[in-house]
Amino acid sequence: MMEIISKPSNLLEKLKYFEPFQNIEDSALQWLIDHSEYRFYPMGELIFDKGEPVDHMQIIMEGEYIVELEQKGEFVEVGRWGAGYITGVLPFSRMTHHVGVANPLEPVYTLELPKSCFTEMVNISYEMTQNLVTLMSTRIRAISQMRFQTEKLMALGKLSAGLAHELNNPASAMVRSAHDLRQIIHKTPESFKAVLTMRISHEQTDAVNEVLFGKINSPRPSYRNALDRQNFEDEVLDWLEDHDVKNADDIASTFTDFGLGVEELEKIYALMEGKYLDSILSWMESTLSMEILVEEIAESSNRIAELVQSVKGYSNMDRSLSTEPVVLQDGIESTLTMLKHKIKAKQLQVVKDFQPLPKIKAYVGELNQVWTNLIDNAIDAMETKGTLTIRTYKELQRLCVEIQDNGPGVPPEIKNQIFDPFFTTKGIGQGTGLGLDIAKRIIERHRGSIFLESVPGNTTFKIIFPADQ
Numbered sequence: 001m002m003e004i005i006s007k008p009s010n011l012l013e014k015l016k017y018f019e020p021f022q023n024i025e026d027s028a029l030q031w032l033i034d035h036s037e038y039r040f041y042p043m044g045e046l047i048f049d050k051g052e053p054v055d056h057m058q059i060i061m062e063g064e065y066i067v068e069l070e071q072k073g074e075f076v077e078v079g080r081w082g083a084g085y086i087t088g089v090l091p092f093s094r095m096t097h098h099v100g101v102a103n104p105l106e107p108v109y110t111l112e113l114p115k116s117c118f119t120e121m122v123n124i125s126y127e128m129t130q131n132l133v134t135l136m137s138t139r140i141r142a143i144s145q146m147r148f149q150t151e152k153l154m155a156l157g158k159l160s161a162g163l164a165h166e167l168n169n170p171a172s173a174m175v176r177s178a179h180d181l182r183q184i185i186h187k188t189p190e191s192f193k194a195v196l197t198m199r200i201s202h203e204q205t206d207a208v209n210e211v212l213f214g215k216i217n218s219p220r221p222s223y224r225n226a227l228d229r230q231n232f233e234d235e236v237l238d239w240l241e242d243h244d245v246k247n248a249d250d251i252a253s254t255f256t257d258f259g260l261g262v263e264e265l266e267k268i269y270a271l272m273e274g275k276y277l278d279s280i281l282s283w284m285e286s287t288l289s290m291e292i293l294v295e296e297i298a299e300s301s302n303r304i305a306e307l308v309q310s311v312k313g314y315s316n317m318d319r320s321l322s323t324e325p326v327v328l329q330d331g332i333e334s335t336l337t338m339l340k341h342k343i344k345a346k347q348l349q350v351v352k353d354f355q356p357l358p359k360i361k362a363y364v365g366e367l368n369q370v371w372t373n374l375i376d377n378a379i380d381a382m383e384t385k386g387t388l389t390i391r392t393y394k395e396l397q398r399l400c401v402e403i404q405d406n407g408p409g410v411p412p413e414i415k416n417q418i419f420d421p422f423f424t425t426k427g428i429g430q431g432t433g434l435g436l437d438i439a440k441r442i443i444e445r446h447r448g449s450i451f452l453e454s455v456p457g458n459t460t461f462k463i464i465f466p467a468d469q
Contacts, residue, residue, distance in 0.1 A: 002039055003040045006038065020131040036111045038111055041065070047104060050099060053097055057132075060084065060108065066105055090136040091121065180289075184290055211264050218259075220257065233253060236265070247285070328360070335375055342379050348388050353391040360467070367446070378404075379405075389403075398466060404459065410454040
């Protein structure tokens with residue numbers, strides 16, 4: 001249990017070794033000692049807990065403790081503070097409550113000054129007050145950078161999850177198609193042998209090729225529904241079985257994919273005078289199947305290339321760290337690609353109302369972080385089969401982006417808090433509260449503003465950028 005104990009006689013000498021108090025008059029340091037409490041924190045007792053009010057400046061005189069923040073239901077270490085470290089509330093600080101938890105690694109002794117003494121401190125020693133304000137400013141920058149990096153890591157986690165999910169489908173399709181293509185190629189010698197034993201004229205060969213490649217080079221048929229396709233396939237299958245063609249099921253299925261029906265089969269039958277049907281139709285089926293598999297491999301490869309391009313655009317790879325002209329819609333599109341797996345999982349409808357916008361100078365990677373936070377929050381807020389609406393438009397000399405969801409909305413009592421650091425409306429373990437605060441800072445860095453309008457069934461974040469940048 002924490003105890004307030006007697007102050008040792010060497011406190012003044014110890015304070016002089018701490019950087020903020022070097023070159024400060026002894027009288028000012030003695031005033032600090034006289035107006036502070038000397039506290040002892042044993043092992044096994046929290047020094048402070050998340051949510052507790054902060055009403056003292058704390059100087060660690062001896063010992064060390066670890067500070068942890070709760071993220072996704074787990075406590076993550078953010079620092080270890082030892083002798084000479086000054087924490088708690090500092091002069092002119094707006095800190096009111098602890099956001100983390102502190103556990104001693106060894107017995108800790110602190111000198112703690114009530115914040116009610118800060119006004120008097122200015123009169124006692126302006127230099128000491130100034131040093132403490134400088135310390136506070138340095139710490140704010142360090143914490144902001146830490147939070148910014150944490151948020152970037154969270155965005156990277158979303159990117160990795162989305163990319164792995166989206167790459168899995170085309171990659172699996174390529175593997176499957178390559179396997180099937182290998183099986184067909186392995187059958188080629190037998191097909192080739194059967195074709196060589198046929199005695200057909202050049203005219204017959206050209207006529208068959210005309211039918212075959214006419215179907216390959218034509219658009220695939222678009223059946224109105226599954227029943228229409230099945231009826232077509234049944235007609236082809238009946239014809240093949242009536243003519244005792246081997247592997248009729250496989251041939252009928254492949255021919256149906258290309259719309260090669262009874263009319264073309266009758267033409268081939270007439271051309272070949274009823275001979276060599278097994279060899280001719282098996283060869284045609286093999287050629288058409290290879291065409292399908294090559295198309296699937298090409299489509300899957302293109303899909304992977306598109307995903308890689310989206311990742312490059314999303315993560316701002318191969319670009320400088322300076323601002324550059326960007327189209328806002330491009331970053332939004334890349335972000336939607338990265339979060340497509342979450343959109344699919346909830347069967348959400350995405351409505352894009354994009355009006356053409358002029359380019360603005362921006363840090364592309366940072367803006368993509370904004371889109372990730374806002375869109376991901378909107379997805380999480382909605383139930384299955386919700387609607388996500390994204391609009392871009394120009395309003396006078398301003399460029400506007402609206403991200404809207406039809407979830408339950410933000411309760412009125414917390415609307416003014418959602419942009420506060422570490423504030424979150426999500427349950428324990430579902431969010432850190434970093435996103436909206438970071439997003440607001442990034443938008444303001446780009447001379448923009450962000451606003452929230454929310455009622456049940458309609459929550460809209462509106463982001464505004466000046467057009468003249």
